[in-house]
Amino acid sequence: MKHRIFVYGTLRLGMYNYDLYLRDEDSFRSYAYIKGSLMTILTKVYPAYLTEGHHMILGEIHEVDEETLKKIDKMEGYKGYNCIDNEYNKEICPIYDDQGHEIEKLPVYVYNMDNEDNVLLLGDDIHCLDYVQYIQQKRDGKKSLFDFDSEEE
Template sequence: MAKKFFVYGTLLEGFINYEKYLKGKIITREYAKTKGELYHLVDCGYPAMVDGCDYVYGELIDFEDYTNTVREIDEMEHYFGENNANNEYNRLEIEVELLEGKGCETAYAYIYNLKSAEELRSKDIYIKDGDWKKFCNKHNAKHKNLAG
């Protein structure tokens, strides 16, 4: 069972949910990437990672008080349990590649519970380079105020 998490959105350092859920709780942080496609959910103001062949960039983190932190993050991510149809995101184990050639690790990540690929692709913004932080900076988003 993985103990580390791959984060790519509002749980990244400097974003609102990092401040609320992770600040002061991180043991280690490393820059990493994983296979997938990344979208900015226009109606929500936060990202969604789905299966794909591109790379999604983020941080591989390990935190203190694993049980309580995961419970809080699960609630924030609207994760109600394995295979629950009401999940907004599913918490899955994925393979993560550390940047700078440091190897690979298994980690948990919140993968968007995709109901319809066509709906996602028609109304939300595909982030080709897989970097939501860069997307926010480029679009002058006030990412510290983003909810979600």
């Protein structure tokens, strides 16, 4: 049985968890959006999605088999419905096209704000609303130790 899910972070095309979990499954179906907020998580290299807010966050619809879904649940720290220890809850959310029209409802991994440890780790807003673009901007903004202006002393 196949399951459709919406992903917005490290499971997106070209990201490291896509390579680990989805690449071999040819799971990508389309780009789409969710409404809410996208934020950094302190000391982590993956984002937090919160349903609060009305920003249109870019992501992707993927279709995976049962075994892959279980692996993704584990990777996302999803232990079960309404579990306080979840890092992410799996919630059915409206999915939108690029015109803002709802196209379907799918499971989305939502950062669990009922877990006090998670609340303490919440970082800054990701203003571009696209995690892949955010990571690319961070990479492009980093300078090598050898990138300096030789006239500065």
